[in-house]
Amino acid sequence: MTSLFEYAPAPESRSIVDIRPSYGLFIDGEFVDGTGTPLKTVNPATEEVLSEVATAHEDDVDRAVRAARRAFVKTWGPMRPADRGKYLFRIARLLQERAREFAVLETLDNGKPIRESRDVDVPLAAAHFFYHAGWADKLEHAGLGPAPRPLGVAGQVIPWNFPLLMLAWKVAPALATGNTVVLKPAETTPLTALLFAEICQQADLPPGVVNIVTGAGETGRAVISHPDVDKVAFTGSTEVGRSIARAVAGTEKRLTLELGGKAANIVFDDAPIDQAVEGIVRGIFFNQGHVCCAGSRLLVQESVHDDVVASLQRRIGTLRVGDPMDKNTDLGAINSAEQLARIRELTAFGETEGATCWQPDGDLPDRGFWFKPTVFTDVSPAHRIARDEVFGPVLSVMTFRTPDEAVAKANNTTYGLSAGIWSEKGSRILKVTDQLRAGVVWANTFNEFDPTSPFGGYKQSGYGREGGRQGLAAYLRSDS
Amino acid sequence: MSDRLTVRKTYKLYLGGAFPRSESGRTYEVHDAKGHFLANAAWASRKDGRDAVVAARSAFGKWSGATAYNRGQVLYRVAEVMEGRAAQFTEEVAAGEGLSAAKARAAVDAAIDRWVWYAGWTDKLAAVLGSTNPVAGPYFGFSVPEPTGVVAVLAPQRSSLLGLVSVLAPVLAAGNTAVVVSSKERPLPAITLGEVLATSDVPGGVVNLLTGDAAEIGPWLAEHADVDAIDLAGAPAPLAMELERSAAGTIKRVLRAPAEEPDWTADPGLSRLRPFLETKSVWHPIGV
Numbered sequence: 001m002t003s004l005f006e007y008a009p010a011p012e013s014r015s016i017v018d019i020r021p022s023y024g025l026f027i028d029g030e031f032v033d034g035t036g037t038p039l040k041t042v043n044p045a046t047e048e049v050l051s052e053v054a055t056a057h058e059d060d061v062d063r064a065v066r067a068a069r070r071a072f073v074k075t076w077g078p079m080r081p082a083d084r085g086k087y088l089f090r091i092a093r094l095l096q097e098r099a100r101e102f103a104v105l106e107t108l109d110n111g112k113p114i115r116e117s118r119d120v121d122v123p124l125a126a127a128h129f130f131y132h133a134g135w136a137d138k139l140e141h142a143g144l145g146p147a148p149r150p151l152g153v154a155g156q157v158i159p160w161n162f163p164l165l166m167l168a169w170k171v172a173p174a175l176a177t178g179n180t181v182v183l184k185p186a187e188t189t190p191l192t193a194l195l196f197a198e199i200c201q202q203a204d205l206p207p208g209v210v211n212i213v214t215g216a217g218e219t220g221r222a223v224i225s226h227p228d229v230d231k232v233a234f235t236g237s238t239e240v241g242r243s244i245a246r247a248v249a250g251t252e253k254r255l256t257l258e259l260g261g262k263a264a265n266i267v268f269d270d271a272p273i274d275q276a277v278e279g280i281v282r283g284i285f286f287n288q289g290h291v292c293c294a295g296s297r298l299l300v301q302e303s304v305h306d307d308v309v310a311s312l313q314r315r316i317g318t319l320r321v322g323d324p325m326d327k328n329t330d331l332g333a334i335n336s337a338e339q340l341a342r343i344r345e346l347t348a349f350g351e352t353e354g355a356t357c358w359q360p361d362g363d364l365p366d367r368g369f370w371f372k373p374t375v376f377t378d379v380s381p382a383h384r385i386a387r388d389e390v391f392g393p394v395l396s397v398m399t400f401r402t403p404d405e406a407v408a409k410a411n412n413t414t415y416g417l418s419a420g421i422w423s424e425k426g427s428r429i430l431k432v433t434d435q436l437r438a439g440v441v442w443a444n445t446f447n448e449f450d451p452t453s454p455f456g457g458y459k460q461s462g463y464g465r466e467g468g469r470q471g472l473a474a475y476l477r478s479d480s
Numbered sequence: 481m482s483d484r485l486t487v488r489k490t491y492k493l494y495l496g497g498a499f500p501r502s503e504s505g506r507t508y509e510v511h512d513a514k515g516h517f518l519a520n521a522a523w524a525s526r527k528d529g530r531d532a533v534v535a536a537r538s539a540f541g542k543w544s545g546a547t548a549y550n551r552g553q554v555l556y557r558v559a560e561v562m563e564g565r566a567a568q569f570t571e572e573v574a575a576g577e578g579l580s581a582a583k584a585r586a587a588v589d590a591a592i593d594r595w596v597w598y599a600g601w602t603d604k605l606a607a608v609l610g611s612t613n614p615v616a617g618p619y620f621g622f623s624v625p626e627p628t629g630v631v632a633v634l635a636p637q638r639s640s641l642l643g644l645v646s647v648l649a650p651v652l653a654a655g656n657t658a659v660v661v662s663s664k665e666r667p668l669p670a671i672t673l674g675e676v677l678a679t680s681d682v683p684g685g686v687v688n689l690l691t692g693d694a695a696e697i698g699p700w701l702a703e704h705a706d707v708d709a710i711d712l713a714g715a716p717a718p719l720a721m722e723l724e725r726s727a728a729g730t731i732k733r734v735l736r737a738p739a740e741e742p743d744w745t746a747d748p749g750l751s752r753l754r755p756f757l758e759t760k761s762v763w764h765p766i767g768v
Contacts, residue, residue, distance in 0.1 A: 127616070143608060145749070238731065245728030250721030257731065414705075414730075426764070433762050444765040450615035453761045454623050459708070460731040468623060469611055470759050478751075 007320070010327040012114045017105045019191065022052040025060055025214060026197035028067035029207025034060050036215055039187055044111035045324050045333040045368040053190045055215035061182065061222040064211035068153040068180040069228055071208030076180050077150065079206075085136030088176055090203040092129035095122065098199070102192055106164055107324045109191040111333030111369070112287050114325050124449055125168035128467070131451035132176035135472060139177060142469050144478035150178035151254060151477055152230035155223040157244075159236045160186035160335050161290040161391075167193050169466045170233055171210060172451075177475040179231065180209050184223050187216040188336050221247070229253060231475065235292070238389075238415075238460055256464025256474045258292065258456055260389040261417030264410035265295030265446060266432065268403075269304045271422035275444065277311045280395070283420055283446035285319065285373050288331055289393040290339070292461075293418035295446050297386060299406050302399045309377060309397060316373050317360045331393060334369040343371050343392035350376045350385040355396070381412055389415070403428065407435045416458030420446045439465075491667070493522045493691060494674030496535035497684015502692075503527050510668060513578025521667045524690035529659065529697045532688035533706050536630045536657040539685030544627045544655040548603035555599035555653060557680040562592045565676060569669055573641050576666035590745055591645040598649040601753065605654065608750075609757065620764040625757040627655030628733055629708030632701035634694040634715045634723075640666035642744045644673065647713045648687065650752035656709070657686045659701060663714065667691035695719050702726040709733035709756055713741075 022038065024031040034054030041050050056064070071077075076084065095102065102125075103118040112121070139148050154174045158166040163185060174181045185193035193212050200210050213219055217240075224232045225247050231254045234244050238259040248255050265283050267276050283295025300308050324332030334340040351357050355376040364370040371392055379386050379396040386396045400406040410419055419438040421429050429443040439457045442448060449455065454468035464474045491510075492499040501507075506523035543551070562569065566588050574584035605625050613621030631651045636643030640663045651658045662670035674689045690697060694714050701707055702723040710727050712720045715737055724734050735755040 241731060242728050245731065246725050249724035249728060249734075259731065429764060433760075433764075436760075438760070439758065440761045440763075442763045445619065445763055448615070448617065448619065448763055450613065450617070450621065453613040453615050453621050453763070454611075454759050455761065456759065458628075458758050458760075462731060463733050465759050468613060468761070470609070470623060473754070478749075 007328045009323070011323065011325045012104060012107075012327060014104055014108060014325065017101050017108070019051050019105070019108075022054075023190070023194045023214070024054045025056050025064070026194065026210070026212040027060070027064045028211065029201065031197070034214070036060070036219070039214070039216065041109060041188060041190055043108050044335050045365070047367050050108060051191065053194070053214045056213035056219045056222070058222045061213055061219065061226060064182045064213050065153055065155070065226045065228050067208035068182050068211055071206055072150070072152055072180040075206040076175070076209045077178060081137035081139070081178070084175065084178065085133045087203055087205055088129050088133030088136060088172065091199055091205070092126045092133060094199045094202055095126040095129060099123070099126070102164055102195060105195055106192050107332070110160065110163060110189050111324050111335050113329040113332045114327055115329065116287060121162055121165045124451075125164045128168040128172045128451045132172035136176045139472065139476065142472050142476070144473060144476050148476040148478050151475060152179060153228060154179045154181045154231040154233060154475065155226060155229035156181055156183045156233045157220045157223060157236065158183065158185055160189040161287060161292070163189040164192040164196065166235055167196060169235070173466065173471050174475050175209065177472055179475050182211045182213060182223055182229070184213050184215065184220050187214070190214040224248065233474065234258070241462060254474070257462035258464070258466065259460065259462040260415055261292045261294070261457065261461050262297060262387065262389055262413045262415045263293055263295045263418040263420065263438065264297045264299050265420035266299045266406050266410060266422065267301060267304065267308055268421070268423040268428065269301040270424045272424065273304065273307060273311055276422040277308065277315050279420065279422060279444065279446045280312055281315055281319070284395045285331055285393050286447050288334055288371070290335060290391055291447060293440060293447065295420050296390060296395060298395055298397045299400050299409055300397060301406070302401050305399050309375070312375065313358060313360070316375065319360070319373055321362065321370065321372060322365055331373060334371050334392065337369055339391065340369040340371060343390055343394065346385060346388055346390045347374060347394055350379070350383065350396070353383045353385070355379045355383055355385060381409060387413065403432060407432060411437050414460045417461035418442070489519070491519050491521045491671045491691065493524055493528060494671060494678065494687070494689040495528065495532050496688065497678065499674070503531070510665070512575040518575060519668060521671070521691040524661070524692035524697060526697060526700045528690055529700050530704075532659040532690060533630060533701070533704055535685035535688050536659050537706050539683055540629060540657045542683055543657055543686045548606070551653070551655065552599045552602035554681045555595055555602065555649065558676060558682065559592050559595035559599065561676045561680045562595065565672070566592070568672060569641060572668045572672060576640050576668060577638070587639070587642045591642045594642070594645050595649055598653040601653045605753065605757070609754070609759070613761065615763065618766045620766055621761065623759050623761040625654075626760050628756045628758055629656060630706060631656045631658050631756055632707045632710040633658050633660045634698055634710070634712055635660055635662050635670065636714045636741050636744070637663045637665065638741050639744050641669040641673070643713070643741070644670055646744045646748065647711055647752065650748070651711070651756055652686065654753050654756045656756050659688045659707070660690065661694045661697050661701075661714065662689060662691045664693050698723050699726060702732070703729060705730050707732065709735070711735040712737040
């Protein structure tokens with residue numbers, strides 16, 4: 001297929017972004033040195049070192065929390081709500097103005113295709129600020145009583161798969177509700193958060209309202225266990241989520257967790273197959289499958305299984321894996337050597353446990369971290385690739401005969417973040433939706449996000465919601 | 481006063497819609513506020529706890545799948561049946577909590593009214609907590625509140641009826657099923673409440689009432705993989721922290737307890753409903 005239509009390379013220019021050789025922590029409105037050993041952040045597509053970034057020790061985190069507390073008490077807390085909203089509108093606009101810069105930087109630091117960072121991550125991040133800006137002076141209408149109050153200082157820890165977007169999901173609702181934040185970006189993807197710090201400066205956001213402390217797990221632990229943090233918000237693995245829930249047990253801290261998933265994507269025999277195949281691809285290969293809500297378990301009605309798998313393989317054969325900066329690229333680089341090792345380990349289990357592995361032909365770049373889009377058929381629900389979150393471009397295909405069986409198989413997981421349904425029949429979509437134990441259900445689409453739509457998990461995929469009116473509750477004390 | 485010898489009640493557990501003794505065969509003495517013997521209560525074991533979780537899980541589909549109107553009527557029926565038993569509850573509360581008859585009656589009345597209040601919530605939660613979401617695309621987006629699942633409830637230790645109803649009714653109104661560990665020293669109203677539930681069209685297994693020690697059964701419930709949430713109302717501080725920590729292992733929703741048992745007559749608002757509801761956001765296609 002690819003030989004029929006060879007594409008000329010169409011690389012996005014990186015000249016728009018000026019990456020500094022080193023970055024400090026962003027505390028109290030200024031960049032300052034961290035006391036930890038600086039970490040190097042690399043471009044996963046080339047293994048080139050992009051920059052050196054400070055790491056925050058406990059003392060640095062303490063400084064950040066104190067700055068956030070001061071801002072909460074002196075500026076941000078007492079500020080007129082309408083003015084808080086205006087700052088958020090400013091931030092939304094600044095993100096839009098510098099969107100291309102953010103997109104390029106995100107792709108360089110994360111490895112995701114420029115098409116995705118440009119069309120999804122950055123516009124959605126701006127949309128989150130725009131949406132929450134409007135809430136700032138309307139909180140008494142949010143259904144949380146006549147005078148909901150902010151909690152204080154929020155400690156937020158975010159993952160590497162959507163670095164800027166996850167920052168927006170955390171920071172926008174926290175600020176709109178009158179809280180101040182100390183945010184820790186992921187150790188492999190700190191750069192867009194640090195560029196966001198510049199946006200805060202350009203917006204004249206009062207010092208201390210947003211503080212960004214970079215570092216690895218130890219820095220995150222210091223943030224969530226700091227005694228003057230009132231609220232902890234975490235997005236990441238279920239394993240780390242458990243340890244955070246343990247750490248805040250017995251304290252007054254409020255906690256929300258957005259954790260792993262193993263979503264079922266259910267294709268009924270009346271589904272439009274071509275449309276479904278596009279959706280399956282989007283569900284599992286979007287962002288290299290580094291998506292907590294990825295549609296990693298494909299459940300296909302038995303009668304259309306062979307057709308769906310054949311179309312899917314044909315479509316995957318046309319996907320372009322390679323330079324994330326190329327505007328034609330569909331799958332970029334795996335974010336880190338560590339994640340690549342985990343994907344390899346779990347897919348190896350797939351083969352030893354008896355599933356059939358399929359990958360398209362084609363070469364991968366010599367340098368960087370890469371994994372081909374992968375489809376497992378003959379998967380049993382007991383296989384590890386059907387149970388464990390791979391967090392990579394790996395799809396497990398299983399079959400079902402009746403809607404009841406589809407629902408039972410879809411719900412047969414400790415996770416409950418998302419699910420997909422493909423059918424032409426609206427009443428069937430709504431019936432199955434009702435029976436699925438998952439926080440987000442997409443019908444005839446997948447991996448759609450919107451700031452107005454609350455997002456979060458059932459079961460061990462976490463608790464609390466982000467986005468929508470419901471998401472505000474995580475950052476407010478309510479009388480009702 | 482007649483000289484008739486009264487027929488005393490054997491207090492057993494309420495589990496899966498039946499009234500079994502503890503599988504352990506254990507009982508413990510329950511005394512009134514002055515220390516006089518009232519009854520032997522079943523002393524529930526870890527295995528009773530496990531059986532209760534199984535019963536609650538199997539009842540979840542039917543209860544959560546019932547219409548909101550139906551659930552509301554069933555909860556209202558609980559209030560109706562309790563009203564007819566008010567004298568018995570008053571006697572048990574007065575004895576167990578050391579209250580005057582008038583004060584005990586006030587607590588019973590408040591407990592009955594609390595069922596009525598929550599009965600009226602079942603078919604309003606979706607309107608109040610749900611939403612339509614104006615997403616930027618060709619989808620009808622909406623979010624609905626749904627019950628969390630099986631909720632373990634450690635009932636308050638002091639307020640043996642009003643406190644118990646105040647923590648149990650919201651769990652049911654939201655569509656969850658419950659495994660309740662009663663007040664240890666004051667367990668009798670819980671079992672009488674079980675008799676009310678058994679005759680109020682509440683399906684068997686929706687509520688399972690265990691009398692005994694929260695410190696003994698609580699840790700098993702906090703750890704249990706088939707329990708989705710835990711209400712720590714009746715757990716003293718050191719135990720509460722331990723339970724919250726072990727609940728983290730399965731990412732349970734935890735409703736913490738205040739340091740002091742609250743005034744249960746206060747308006748609870750949505751504070752005991754929200755923790756046991758999930759939000760499901762749906763994207764339904766438009767036009768394609």
